[in-house]
Amino acid sequence: MSSRVKMASAIVIGGVLAITVAVGFAQAQDAKNNASASRTTTLKPTAVSTAKINPALLRKPEAPARVDWSAAVMQSRAAPINTLNLKAARDPKAPTIQPLAARLPRQELDKTRLPMLMPKTGGMIKIDKAKVVSFGDAYSLNLPQDKGMQLTLMGNRSMIKADRGMISAKARAKVNGVAETVRITKLEDGWTASFRRYGVLYTVDLLCEDLQSASCATDGYLRAAIADISEVSLGAEAMKEAQAAGVK
Amino acid sequence: MKRLVLIPLLLLAACDQTGTGGGTSSSSASSSSSESSAASSSSASSSSESSSSIALPDFPHDPATQLAAGSGSGYADLSNWAPGICFPLADTPAYANSQVYRPGGSARPSEPSQCAAENYSYPWQDNFCESRSWSNPLCNSGQGHQGQDIRPKTCKSNLYWAVAPEDGVVTQMGSMTVAITGNAPPHRVYRYLHMQRSSLRVALHDTVVRGQKLGLVSNNLGVNSQGQQQYTTIHLHFEIRVGQTETLSDGTVLSADDFVPPYTALVDSYQRKLAGDCPTVE
Ligand SMILES: [Zn+2]
Numbered sequence: 001m002s003s004r005v006k007m008a009s010a011i012v013i014g015g016v017l018a019i020t021v022a023v024g025f026a027q028a029q030d031a032k033n034n035a036s037a038s039r040t041t042t043l044k045p046t047a048v049s050t051a052k053i054n055p056a057l058l059r060k061p062e063a064p065a066r067v068d069w070s071a072a073v074m075q076s077r078a079a080p081i082n083t084l085n086l087k088a089a090r091d092p093k094a095p096t097i098q099p100l101a102a103r104l105p106r107q108e109l110d111k112t113r114l115p116m117l118m119p120k121t122g123g124m125i126k127i128d129k130a131k132v133v134s135f136g137d138a139y140s141l142n143l144p145q146d147k148g149m150q151l152t153l154m155g156n157r158s159m160i161k162a163d164r165g166m167i168s169a170k171a172r173a174k175v176n177g178v179a180e181t182v183r184i185t186k187l188e189d190g191w192t193a194s195f196r197r198y199g200v201l202y203t204v205d206l207l208c209e210d211l212q213s214a215s216c217a218t219d220g221y222l223r224a225a226i227a228d229i230s231e232v233s234l235g236a237e238a239m240k241e242a243q244a245a246g247v248k
Numbered sequence: 249m250k251r252l253v254l255i256p257l258l259l260l261a262a263c264d265q266t267g268t269g270g271g272t273s274s275s276s277a278s279s280s281s282s283e284s285s286a287a288s289s290s291s292a293s294s295s296s297e298s299s300s301s302i303a304l305p306d307f308p309h310d311p312a313t314q315l316a317a318g319s320g321s322g323y324a325d326l327s328n329w330a331p332g333i334c335f336p337l338a339d340t341p342a343y344a345n346s347q348v349y350r351p352g353g354s355a356r357p358s359e360p361s362q363c364a365a366e367n368y369s370y371p372w373q374d375n376f377c378e379s380r381s382w383s384n385p386l387c388n389s390g391q392g393h394q395g396q397d398i399r400p401k402t403c404k405s406n407l408y409w410a411v412a413p414e415d416g417v418v419t420q421m422g423s424m425t426v427a428i429t430g431n432a433p434p435h436r437v438y439r440y441l442h443m444q445r446s447s448l449r450v451a452l453h454d455t456v457v458r459g460q461k462l463g464l465v466s467n468n469l470g471v472n473s474q475g476q477q478q479y480t481t482i483h484l485h486f487e488i489r490v491g492q493t494e495t496l497s498d499g500t501v502l503s504a505d506d507f508v509p510p511y512t513a514l515v516d517s518y519q520r521k522l523a524g525d526c527p528t529v530e
Contacts, residue, residue, distance in 0.1 A: 057327040059508075061434035062493065133417050133453045138435040140419040142452055152420050158433035159503060162492035163325070167502040170385035183504040186382045188394065188441055188485065189425050189470065194505035201491040203437075203505040207422040212473050 064137045064157040065199045069242035072115035072198040076232040092248055093239060100127045101233035108134040109235035114157050115198045116233045119143065123228035125151060148209030149216070151225060156201045177227035184219050191222040204229065304519040309344075309372035312511045316349035320379035321388040328516060329488055329508040330436055333413035334458045334526035335517040336398070336486050337465065343399040344372040344514060347481045362481040363403035376509040385506050394507040395439070395487035396514055405482045406444045406464045411528060412456040413438045413517075421452050424468040428456060434491055441485035442468050460529040486510055
């Protein structure tokens with residue numbers, strides 16, 4: 001869109017907004033009047049307006065996290081058990097695609113600029129209905145399991161700086177078979193866990209239809225699942241970045 | 249007495265991307281409209297040619313972090329963790345408040361009707377970190393409610409649409425849950441709970457644009473072990489989760505994906521909604 005068209009659009013929309021401001025204001029006023037008429041609901045004075053918020057409180061993402069490509073590439077080559085990885089063993093520039101990843105759309109893998117952590121082959125996690133979507137510097141893998149459960153695994157290089165102590169001073173768990181400490185939290189509809197590996201944030205959600213079921217009543221199933229999520233695949237963009245970082 | 253709040257509103261987001269279906273960043277939360285008056289003067293590069301000061305309607309709302317009396321020790325963070333998002337309901341008014349410490353909630357057993365006028369009235373009230381057994385690192389007590397509860401316009405289930413907060417992708421579909429992951433960094437995850445399953449207009453990994461209808465707000469609380477439907481009050485439970493990082497003095501970097509308080513972002517989004525931002529996309 002040209003800047004002139006943008007300006008024109010801005011002016012038109014500005015006018016529309018000016019009108020809708022009045023409408024919205026009236027709507028809010030009506031609701032307020034209804035509320036006042038209904039019962040002793042206290043209409044306290046409006047206190048904090050977002051206009052007064054310190055810009056420092058507008059949380060903005062940091063630059064994409066630096067990936068430990070060396071460790072990621074090493075792990076991605078740990079199990080060269082399919083033809084794509086055999087090729088990778090001969091050609092260091094070739095993407096390393098593990099068996100689960102090989103079933104997923106190659107386009108999504110290749111545009112993902114981070115190590116794609118996935119369930120290990122033959123482990124406890126069912127992978128037959130796996131679906132992946134890539135955001136470039138993040139991806140989300142959906143893994144339907146038995147009995148209405150589903151796992152969602154997200155890898156993300158884009159994070160916001162936390163206040164001091166918000167991670168270090170809060171509870172993190174040790175999980176058998178997992179090197180990193182893990183944040184584990186019960187959800188209203190399941191469990192979630194997150195940890196940092198290769199410089200990337202990984203999150204595993206377990207959604208449960210029946211929260212009282214054996215797999216959802218405690219975090220035991222989720223912990224076992226995290227330990228099973230150990231394969232790494234690197235698509236074309238990730239491998240390109242690893243090469244640029246000097247990884248052989 | 250009502251006040252008008254003057255906030256420069258960046259308009260490019262609305263004219264360039266909304267409704268295109270393929271927009272990836274400029275209309276999404278991290279870069280779009282109303283990142284506060286202060287932010288627009290310095291950080292928003294397009295503001296010089298596209299911003300315009302308009303009056304946004306204020307509305308009665310208690311301040312962020314001020315929870316219902318006796319409902320917990322709350323939290324301290326006033327940040328807007330999702331600047332520029334669309335208010336997650338298509339219709340106004342809507343009422344952010346507690347489902348427990350209000351009529352129809354377990355803390356008010358003598359007032360059993362969730363449809364009491366008190367529940368469908370301003371002012372809004374924050375209920376992030378309200379007393380719950382779930383862990384939540386941002387709460388002063390280390391545990392508490394992980395989102396903000398919002399009642400729709402009237403006390404009717406399966407009538408009011410929940411809409412997408414920013415351009416993104418549907419990354420979770422549970423029995424009562426829809427999650428949207430934002431296209432733009434930091435790829436916030438917005439989770440909508442208590443949706444009517446049969447009304448959902450989106451499927452897993454569908455792309456959505458800000459303001460797009462997702463499904464109807466209901467009282468769905470999933471099913472129990474016997475397959476029986478469970479119910480809560482009629483409301484949207486709205487969560488925002490953001491990846492965060494902390495560098496320790498020895499250089500160690502830690503990361504976690506934590507719930508953040510939605511209230512400040514919701515107040516801002518609601519003011520813009522009342523001013524016409526985020527038209528509903530079918
Ligand atoms: Zn809730």
